[in-house]
Amino acid sequence: xxxxxxxxxxxxxxxxxxxxxxxxxxxxxxxxxxxxxxxxxxxxxxxxxxxxxxxxxxxxxxxxxxxxxxxxxxxxxxxxxxxxxxxxxxxxxxxxxxxxxxxxxxxxxxxxxxxxxxxxxxxxxxxxxxxxxxxxxxxxxxxxxxxxxxxxxxxxxxxxxxxxxxxxxxxxxxxxxxxxxxxxxxxxxxxxxxxxxxxxxxxxxxxxxxxxxxxxxxxxxxxxxxxxxxxxxxxxxxxxxxxxxxxxxxxxxxxxxxxxxxxxxxxxxxxxxxxxxxxxxxxxxxxxxxxxxxxxxxxxxxxxxxxxxxxxxxxxxxxxxxxxxxxxxxxxxxxxxxxxxxxxxxxxxxxxxxxxxxxxxxxxxxxxxxxxxxxxxxxxxxxxxxxxxxxxxxxxxxx
Numbered sequence: 001x002x003x004x005x006x007x008x009x010x011x012x013x014x015x016x017x018x019x020x021x022x023x024x025x026x027x028x029x030x031x032x033x034x035x036x037x038x039x040x041x042x043x044x045x046x047x048x049x050x051x052x053x054x055x056x057x058x059x060x061x062x063x064x065x066x067x068x069x070x071x072x073x074x075x076x077x078x079x080x081x082x083x084x085x086x087x088x089x090x091x092x093x094x095x096x097x098x099x100x101x102x103x104x105x106x107x108x109x110x111x112x113x114x115x116x117x118x119x120x121x122x123x124x125x126x127x128x129x130x131x132x133x134x135x136x137x138x139x140x141x142x143x144x145x146x147x148x149x150x151x152x153x154x155x156x157x158x159x160x161x162x163x164x165x166x167x168x169x170x171x172x173x174x175x176x177x178x179x180x181x182x183x184x185x186x187x188x189x190x191x192x193x194x195x196x197x198x199x200x201x202x203x204x205x206x207x208x209x210x211x212x213x214x215x216x217x218x219x220x221x222x223x224x225x226x227x228x229x230x231x232x233x234x235x236x237x238x239x240x241x242x243x244x245x246x247x248x249x250x251x252x253x254x255x256x257x258x259x260x261x262x263x264x265x266x267x268x269x270x271x272x273x274x275x276x277x278x279x280x281x282x283x284x285x286x287x288x289x290x291x292x293x294x295x296x297x298x299x300x301x302x303x304x305x306x307x308x309x310x311x312x313x314x315x316x317x318x319x320x321x322x323x324x325x326x327x328x329x330x331x332x333x334x335x336x337x338x339x340x341x342x343x344x345x346x347x348x349x350x351x352x353x354x355x356x357x358x359x360x361x362x363x364x365x366x367x368x369x370x371x372x373x374x375x376x377x378x379x380x381x382x383x384x385x386x387x388x389x390x391x392x393x394x395x396x397x398x399x
Contacts, residue, residue: 128172
């Protein structure tokens with residue numbers, strides 16, 4: 001069985017932990033022949049890939065590139081990538097034909113182009129919806145501009161809906177996203193498979209006595225994240241618990257702004273930059289509590305950092321409502337706080353910091369158990385592969 005996998009956010013040159021990369025490895029281990037198509041431009045590094053950074057089996061599609069994530073230049077870059085991808089696929093289809101095409105969405109333009117080709121050549125196709133776009137951009141717009149934003153993005157919302165409606169098969173990374181897809185698709189419930197982590201390879205600790213009195217946040221520092229609240233809350237926590245530490249591991253376009261606020265408040269938070277995955281996991285597992293700080297207007301439903309936090313045995317204080325809040329609650333894996341509410345975050349952090357040994361360790365075990373039950377790629381990837389085979393079986397039986 002030959003599968004073409006298409007995503008312009010593959011994570012090259014580092015690889016190793018993205019959904020498509022580990023899924024590709026799992027598919028190959030299952031006996032599938034996988035050919036990868038991705039962008040010549042690294043979204044993470046904001047530069048073009050060098051020839052020695054491209055592994056065997058990858059086909060690079062030229063993309064001009066961009067400096068900022070929320071910009072018209074990025075949009076035009078994606079348009080160019082889509083056009084170049086469609087040309088490359090049409091050319092390759094003259095002498096080679098896959099059994100199935102598996103494409104990431106967004107970018108919605110890319111997904112639509114691939115779906116169109118798949119239908120034209122009568123090839124089964126699965127769209128893997130990993131984010132909602134343009135809904136995800138709404139968070140960057142002030143409330144006063146939301147009406148104008150909705151009007152301006154109407155064509156892009158229609159494009160997204162057309163992908164959901166016309167894709168031969170659709171899956172997503174969360175129940176929340178699948179419900180959004182179902183409002184358009186109306187073909188039963190859309191399957192969802194969390195992004196997850198390679199949980200069994202992640203070290204963890206649930207012993208309270210082995211933990212540092214440290215609050216941790218990992219991830220991107222941009223407009224989608226409630227970092228102002230995190231820093232202000234940590235300043236208050238330091239007043240209440242002088243020995244407490246707080247650390248941000250990551251970076252992003254708004255880092256200077258957050259560092260400035262941190263300086264104004266007496267630097268209650270340490271900015272540690274990026275760490276290699278193994279080192280990051282070890283550091284996290286010996287911390288006390290993690291924060292999932294996301295602004296209320298974000299369309300994010302279940303960020304991947306959640307399962308990394310949980311796999312390390314970290315209780316989680318979370319601002320996202322709905323699916324994730326329910327998952328944490330039923331797993332006894334953490335507490336909620338209200339986004340943009342410093343007092344709310346301080347209250348939830350304080351509750352966890354004041355838990356006795358048995359209460360804390362029960363919550364830490366709840367977090368690890370949640371990761372093992374819901375977020376382990378050792379379970380998720382076989383389920384996706386089974387879905388792929390079902391799609392192919394249904395196609396065969398219909399011929």
